[in-house]
Amino acid sequence: MGNLVQAELRKTTTTGLWWGLLIPTAVLALGWGLATGLLGQFFVDFASSNDVDEVSDFLGVSPDQWKVSLFGMARAINISTIFPMIFGALAISGEINRRTITTTFLTAPSRMQSMLAKMLVYVMWGAIYGLAIMLFLGIGVVITSEPGQLPDAGGWMMLTLVCVLSSILMTMFGVGVGALIPNVAGTIVLLLLYFLVIENVLHLVLAYLEVPSVIGFLPNGSINGLTGSVSVDLFLSTAGVVPKEIEDVLRAIAGAGGALDWWWSGLVFLAWSGIVFAGGWASTQSKDIT
Amino acid sequence: MHDGSGLIAVQNLTKQFGPVTAVHNLSFTVSPGSVTGFLGPNGAGKTTTLRMLLGLVKPTSGTATINGRPFQQLGQPGRVVGAVLEAQGFHPARSARNHLRVYAAAVGVPDAQADQVLGLVGLGSAADRKVGGFSLGMKQRLALATALLGDPQVLVLDEPANGLDPEGIAWLRTFLQSYARMGRTVLISSHLLAEVEQTVDQVVIISRGQTMFYGPLDQLRQSQQKRVLVQPSDINALATALRAEGVQAIEQLPDGRLAVSGVDSRHVADTALKAGVSIYGIQEEQVDLERLFFQLTSGQYAGYAPAPYQQQQQGGWA
Structure with a gap:
C-alpha cells in the first residue's frame, strides 16, 4: 500500500496541475479576503450610523467590535474550495482520459488498493489547498479589516480547522465524482453547474416552500454549513441569548441558510463524499478497461 | 500465490460486448522458453483476449491465468507480468524518467531501475524529455521499458512493432528472443504473420474470436502441401x-x-x-505462410474490391 501511495504522490508532483490550480485558488481567496474587509468596513459604518441598539445589546459589544469579517471568510472558503474539488475530480477521470489507468491497474495488486492510495494522496492535497486558502484569505482580510472585526486567536484556529476540513472533503467528493463519471469535461461541468447553479436554485425553491432545513442535508448546503455555522457561532460568541430568527438570518448571510451545526454539516457532507466514492469505486471495480 | 511456472493458460474464454461476441470459446497455453505469436486480423479479438488475461476486461465466461492464477490474485502483478498494450498510456507533460519512477514506486522496485530499463530500450538520452514530444516508436520503447520495470517472468505485448522502424523491429526481435531464452514467457500479438515470422517459435492464430491454429510454426509450414x-x-x-x-x-x-x-x-x-x-x-512452390494465414483468417470484415472506374458520359460540348 505504501508503494502505491508513493506512486500516486509522484503522479501528482510530476505534472503542473497542482500549482496550476493552486494559483487561481490563492488569487480567489486573496480577492475574497480583501473584499471581505472592505464590505465589512462599509457595513459597520452603516450600522454605527443607524439605530442598532437591539443587536448591540444581545451581542454585548458596539458595532465597531462586530466580527463581520467572519461571514465573508466563510463564503470565501466555500467558493475557493471549488478548486481542490476540481483537482480531485481529475484524479481518476484524468487517468481514464489519458489511458494511464491501464498501467496503473497493471502495477497494482488490486483496483481497490489503487483507488484507496489515490484517495489518501488527494486527502493530503486537500489539506494543502485548505491551508493555502486560509493563508491567502487571512492575508486579504487582515489588510483591509479593522482589528475589531477580525476573529480572535481561537477563532482563527477554528476557521483554519474547518477550512482545511472543508477543502479535504471537497477534494474527496471530487475524486468520487471523477470515478463515477469517467469523463473529464463531463465531470467538471457537472460539478461546477451543481455547486454554482443547480443547488443554489434548489435552496431558493426549498426556502420558498418553507422547508429550508432540507438544505443542510444537500451536498453544497452541508459543506457551506461546515464553515457558515462556525462563522455564526464565532460571531455570536460574545452574545447571550440569541433569537432563533436572527441566528437564521446570520446563517443566510454566511452563505449557509438552513444549515445544521458545523460538525453535523461536516458529517453529512462526509456521507455524501462516501456515497459518491462508493459509487465511483463500484463502477471502476467492474469496468472493462478497453 | 502463483506457482512461478511462467505458464499462460487460456481456457474456454468468451467475451460478449452487448450483442457482439468479441472472443468465442478460446483456448490455448503459452509455455516459458519460447516466443509465442498471437495472430489474427484486426478485430479478431486479440486485444480483448490479452486484456482479459491481464485483468483489465472481465470475461463473460472461461478463465485466463498466468502462473496458475487469475491476474487479480498475483499479489504484486508488476513483478510477475509486464505488458505493452498500447503506446498511448502516458501523460504528455511527464518526462520519460518521471513516468517510469511513478510505476517503479507502484511495482516496488528502486528508482535506479527506471534508468536501467531506459538504457535497455535505448531511450537513455531522452530520459528527461516530455513524453508528449515522443514519436510513436519512442513511445513503444517506453511502454516496453515500463513493462520491464519489475523484471517480470512473463511478457505480453500487443502489436509492439507498430510504429517501430525496421531497425527497431530487428532490435525488438533479438531482445524478445533472448528474453525467452532466459526461460521466460513471451506472448506477442500481431495482425501480420510476416512481421513476427522470424521472431516466434509458436503461433496461436485466431479469427472471429475463435482459435484457427495453435502449435509450432514449423507444424504450420508442414501443414500446407507442397x-x-x-x-x-x-x-x-x-x-x-x-x-x-x-x-x-x-x-x-x-x-x-x-x-x-x-x-x-x-x-x-x-x-x-x-x-x-x-x-x-x-x-x-515455396510454402507461403502469409497465404496460409489468409486462408485461416479470411472472410472477417472482408471488403469488396472497388468497382471499376467508369467515366461519366459527358454532354456533347467536350
Missing part, C-alpha cells in the same frame, strides 16, 4: 499419366501450367519422361 508447378508439352497426356499412377490432386492453372500436389518434382519429371511428354519448366 505443389509442383510444371509446364509440359502436352497437358492432357501428363495429367493422364499422373492419374494412372494414383496422383489425383492435379489442377490446371490459368497460365497453362499444371499444379500437382502430393508428389515431388522428380516424380513428376520421371512420369513425364515415361509418357513421352517434354517438360519446358518445372518448379516446387
Whole structure:
C-alpha cells in the first residue's frame, strides 16, 4: 500500500496541475479576503450610523467590535474550495482520459488498493489547498479589516480547522465524482453547474416552500454549513441569548441558510463524499478497461 | 500465490460486448522458453483476449491465468507480468524518467531501475524529455521499458512493432528472443504473420474470436502441401499419366501450367519422361505462410474490391 501511495504522490508532483490550480485558488481567496474587509468596513459604518441598539445589546459589544469579517471568510472558503474539488475530480477521470489507468491497474495488486492510495494522496492535497486558502484569505482580510472585526486567536484556529476540513472533503467528493463519471469535461461541468447553479436554485425553491432545513442535508448546503455555522457561532460568541430568527438570518448571510451545526454539516457532507466514492469505486471495480 | 511456472493458460474464454461476441470459446497455453505469436486480423479479438488475461476486461465466461492464477490474485502483478498494450498510456507533460519512477514506486522496485530499463530500450538520452514530444516508436520503447520495470517472468505485448522502424523491429526481435531464452514467457500479438515470422517459435492464430491454429510454426509450414508447378508439352497426356499412377490432386492453372500436389518434382519429371511428354519448366512452390494465414483468417470484415472506374458520359460540348 505504501508503494502505491508513493506512486500516486509522484503522479501528482510530476505534472503542473497542482500549482496550476493552486494559483487561481490563492488569487480567489486573496480577492475574497480583501473584499471581505472592505464590505465589512462599509457595513459597520452603516450600522454605527443607524439605530442598532437591539443587536448591540444581545451581542454585548458596539458595532465597531462586530466580527463581520467572519461571514465573508466563510463564503470565501466555500467558493475557493471549488478548486481542490476540481483537482480531485481529475484524479481518476484524468487517468481514464489519458489511458494511464491501464498501467496503473497493471502495477497494482488490486483496483481497490489503487483507488484507496489515490484517495489518501488527494486527502493530503486537500489539506494543502485548505491551508493555502486560509493563508491567502487571512492575508486579504487582515489588510483591509479593522482589528475589531477580525476573529480572535481561537477563532482563527477554528476557521483554519474547518477550512482545511472543508477543502479535504471537497477534494474527496471530487475524486468520487471523477470515478463515477469517467469523463473529464463531463465531470467538471457537472460539478461546477451543481455547486454554482443547480443547488443554489434548489435552496431558493426549498426556502420558498418553507422547508429550508432540507438544505443542510444537500451536498453544497452541508459543506457551506461546515464553515457558515462556525462563522455564526464565532460571531455570536460574545452574545447571550440569541433569537432563533436572527441566528437564521446570520446563517443566510454566511452563505449557509438552513444549515445544521458545523460538525453535523461536516458529517453529512462526509456521507455524501462516501456515497459518491462508493459509487465511483463500484463502477471502476467492474469496468472493462478497453 | 502463483506457482512461478511462467505458464499462460487460456481456457474456454468468451467475451460478449452487448450483442457482439468479441472472443468465442478460446483456448490455448503459452509455455516459458519460447516466443509465442498471437495472430489474427484486426478485430479478431486479440486485444480483448490479452486484456482479459491481464485483468483489465472481465470475461463473460472461461478463465485466463498466468502462473496458475487469475491476474487479480498475483499479489504484486508488476513483478510477475509486464505488458505493452498500447503506446498511448502516458501523460504528455511527464518526462520519460518521471513516468517510469511513478510505476517503479507502484511495482516496488528502486528508482535506479527506471534508468536501467531506459538504457535497455535505448531511450537513455531522452530520459528527461516530455513524453508528449515522443514519436510513436519512442513511445513503444517506453511502454516496453515500463513493462520491464519489475523484471517480470512473463511478457505480453500487443502489436509492439507498430510504429517501430525496421531497425527497431530487428532490435525488438533479438531482445524478445533472448528474453525467452532466459526461460521466460513471451506472448506477442500481431495482425501480420510476416512481421513476427522470424521472431516466434509458436503461433496461436485466431479469427472471429475463435482459435484457427495453435502449435509450432514449423507444424504450420508442414501443414500446407507442397505443389509442383510444371509446364509440359502436352497437358492432357501428363495429367493422364499422373492419374494412372494414383496422383489425383492435379489442377490446371490459368497460365497453362499444371499444379500437382502430393508428389515431388522428380516424380513428376520421371512420369513425364515415361509418357513421352517434354517438360519446358518445372518448379516446387515455396510454402507461403502469409497465404496460409489468409486462408485461416479470411472472410472477417472482408471488403469488396472497388468497382471499376467508369467515366461519366459527358454532354456533347467536350
